[in-house]
Amino acid sequence: MPSPVASMELLARMRRGDAVALGRLISRAEAGVEEARAALAEVYKASGRAHIVGITGVPGSGKSTLVSKLVQQVRRDNRRVAVIAIDPSSPFSGGAILGDRIRMSELVLDPGVFIRSMATHGSTGGLAHAALAAADILDVSGFDMIMIETVGVGQDEVEIARASHTTVVVSAPGLGDDVQALKAGILEIADIHVVSKCDRPDANRTITDLKSMLALAASLGEKPVWQVPVVATSSETGQGIGELVATIDEHRSVHQGHPLGKERLRHIAEYRALKTAEDLLRSRFAASRGTRLAELVERISRRELDPFAAAETLLNNAAI
Amino acid sequence: MPSPVASMELLARMRRGDAVALGRLISRAEAGVEEARAALAEVYKASGRAHIVGITGVPGSGKSTLVSKLVQQVRRDNRRVAVIAIDPSSPFSGGAILGDRIRMSELVLDPGVFIRSMATHGSTGGLAHAALAAADILDVSGFDMIMIETVGVGQDEVEIARASHTTVVVSAPGLGDDVQALKAGILEIADIHVVSKCDRPDANRTITDLKSMLALAASLGEKPVWQVPVVATSSETGQGIGELVATIDEHRSVHQGHPLGKERLRHIAEYRALKTAEDLLRSRFAASRGTRLAELVERISRRELDPFAAAETLLNNAAI
Numbered sequence: 001m002p003s004p005v006a007s008m009e010l011l012a013r014m015r016r017g018d019a020v021a022l023g024r025l026i027s028r029a030e031a032g033v034e035e036a037r038a039a040l041a042e043v044y045k046a047s048g049r050a051h052i053v054g055i056t057g058v059p060g061s062g063k064s065t066l067v068s069k070l071v072q073q074v075r076r077d078n079r080r081v082a083v084i085a086i087d088p089s090s091p092f093s094g095g096a097i098l099g100d101r102i103r104m105s106e107l108v109l110d111p112g113v114f115i116r117s118m119a120t121h122g123s124t125g126g127l128a129h130a131a132l133a134a135a136d137i138l139d140v141s142g143f144d145m146i147m148i149e150t151v152g153v154g155q156d157e158v159e160i161a162r163a164s165h166t167t168v169v170v171s172a173p174g175l176g177d178d179v180q181a182l183k184a185g186i187l188e189i190a191d192i193h194v195v196s197k198c199d200r201p202d203a204n205r206t207i208t209d210l211k212s213m214l215a216l217a218a219s220l221g222e223k224p225v226w227q228v229p230v231v232a233t234s235s236e237t238g239q240g241i242g243e244l245v246a247t248i249d250e251h252r253s254v255h256q257g258h259p260l261g262k263e264r265l266r267h268i269a270e271y272r273a274l275k276t277a278e279d280l281l282r283s284r285f286a287a288s289r290g291t292r293l294a295e296l297v298e299r300i301s302r303r304e305l306d307p308f309a310a311a312e313t314l315l316n317n318a319a320i
Numbered sequence: 321m322p323s324p325v326a327s328m329e330l331l332a333r334m335r336r337g338d339a340v341a342l343g344r345l346i347s348r349a350e351a352g353v354e355e356a357r358a359a360l361a362e363v364y365k366a367s368g369r370a371h372i373v374g375i376t377g378v379p380g381s382g383k384s385t386l387v388s389k390l391v392q393q394v395r396r397d398n399r400r401v402a403v404i405a406i407d408p409s410s411p412f413s414g415g416a417i418l419g420d421r422i423r424m425s426e427l428v429l430d431p432g433v434f435i436r437s438m439a440t441h442g443s444t445g446g447l448a449h450a451a452l453a454a455a456d457i458l459d460v461s462g463f464d465m466i467m468i469e470t471v472g473v474g475q476d477e478v479e480i481a482r483a484s485h486t487t488v489v490v491s492a493p494g495l496g497d498d499v500q501a502l503k504a505g506i507l508e509i510a511d512i513h514v515v516s517k518c519d520r521p522d523a524n525r526t527i528t529d530l531k532s533m534l535a536l537a538a539s540l541g542e543k544p545v546w547q548v549p550v551v552a553t554s555s556e557t558g559q560g561i562g563e564l565v566a567t568i569d570e571h572r573s574v575h576q577g578h579p580l581g582k583e584r585l586r587h588i589a590e591y592r593a594l595k596t597a598e599d600l601l602r603s604r605f606a607a608s609r610g611t612r613l614a615e616l617v618e619r620i621s622r623r624e625l626d627p628f629a630a631a632e633t634l635l636n637n638a639a640i
Binding site for chain 1: 357360361364365366367368378379447449452474475476477582585586588589590592593594595596597598599600601602604605616617618620621623624626627628629630631632634635
């Protein structure tokens with residue numbers, strides 16, 4: 001078996017435009033390969049140029065189709081665009097189910113487009129770290145816009161969509177009476193609201209409901225720097241797709257260099273530090289299974305020790 | 321303002337059957353009140369009697385209605401039953417949206433029933449810790465069965481449903497062609513599968529699909545101690561509700577005292593220790609904002625420091 005290529009070498013190749021090296025480096029970030037850390041640290045420090053756009057919405061909101069239309073639209077300006085799609089994993093194959101990804105197949109032959117599906121892996125965690133490290137890699141690799149698509153249900157998934165420069169929340173008509181974003185608790189994370197499938201007759205109701213909610217929210221606070229817009233799109237007719245890309249671009253230009261934009265970058269930095277610390281804690285915890293930590297777990301399961309006391313012991317030993 | 325009642329005093333009152341004290345103690349666990357820690361540690365050590373049942377499924381699968389029917393069924397045996405329902409939060413009120421909870425209102429007057437809705441709080445985390453601490457409290461308070469209902473999308477939400485003695489995954493006909501549990505990555509966490517709304521004509525298709533998937537999975541491994549059943553229920557006609565409660569009880573009696581059951585308790589203990597450590601890390605991180613950690617975040621956002629190096633510094637200082 002040949003020895004694996006060093007991650008630093010993959011990084012160098014990627015910078016010379018090697019798409020295979022790009023994919024492999026992302027895989028190493030996703031798998032949490034220890035050897036890749038130095039390369040990923042270098043990548044992080046070199047990143048910060050691309051526009052990271054989080055796109056989220058409840059299942060059935062038409063996110064994936066919208067994303068494929070956005071990709072085509074952004075390509076018209078000759079910008080390079082990448083998609084990181086975070087999908088539930090298939091329990092039998094261990095991989096992500098293609099499903100909606102397949103309709104993006106028309107795009108995969110375009111070298112200016114990169115699409116990557118990431119599985120949530122059930123219980124292993126580390127999703128935020130992997131997705132955001134992948135975004136760093138794509139950024140350094142020269143992609144101008146990186147869309148991170150997550151399902152808008154689930155604490156981690158919502159936080160990942162939020163850890164971007166611009167967050168788009170997608171709702172669709174006909175998924176019930178409620179404002180979906182409100183019910184899912186993601187109304188307030190949107191920089192831009194999209195009502196997809198606006199060719200449907202019941203779309204106006206959804207648009208009106210969303211606008212009323214936003215007006216109510218706005219009436220409670222001061223006049224904001226950015227008024228959250230509602231953009232109606234149709235992946236069927238193409239309506240609103242150009243407007244949405246323009247609105248995404250405008251959101252960035254308003255915030256870039258503005259104190260609010262800087263504040264957001266600090267929040268993202270804080271989120272990443274914390275998530276990475278949690279991952280590190282998890283891997284140290286996993287590594288010490290079978291040793292004295294197994295005894296700790298045994299004592300918790302026998303209820304001699306409560307989880308809080310165990311957690312304090314864990315953290316106090318995490319530095320070792 | 322009167323000084324607040326000590327949590328140890330609330331615990332003593334709760335043990336004497338005071339439902340108000342019970343509710344207040346759960347609120348303190350949910351809010352992560354530091355003063356409550358000693359009481360919660362005592363609660364944890366005294367717990368372990370109740371049957372914790374995780375119930376999960378994709379949005380629209382009819383989980384909430386099913387749960388209310390299960391509560392009524394369990395009450396027929398005169399067992400005390402509690403429900404912890406984990407709901408997305410309303411961004412404006414800060415509280416959980418009642419929605420499906422309302423139809424449970426017929427149950428709230430029964431002192432043998434306790435229903436609590438918990439918000440996911442967007443980004444604050446600590447959900448698993450709060451839900452499982454609430455289950456401990458209800459256990460010690462004398463509830464025989466505690467159902468934890470979560471939405472079956474989202475890493476945390478799925479893990480919480482899994483951190484129970486018996487995990488029930490609910491699917492419904494008519495939510496698309498795919499096996500929903502497979503698409504959501506929750507097929508393999510089920511001890512029991514439920515197809516709700518089995519009065520609908522398209523239910524047989526869903527049942528057949530699920531059974532085929534399970535047969536395929538079973539053919540790949542050895543004969544298990546517990547063969548995962550598919551129970552068809554209808555909240556409309558009441559069909560299958562009694563069978564489901566019997567199956568839940570049977571799952572417990574097969575696993576109690578069995579090595580597999582003990583292994584599961586160890587997994588739950590491990591999960592709780594890790595989640596609690598993450599919470600602790602998060603709160604220490606939050607507490608040190610504005611001090612030298614703010615500088616760390618600033619350096620990450622300026623890309624002088626990568627998140628991994630920052631995380632190592634964080635963990636190495638977490639014991640302080």
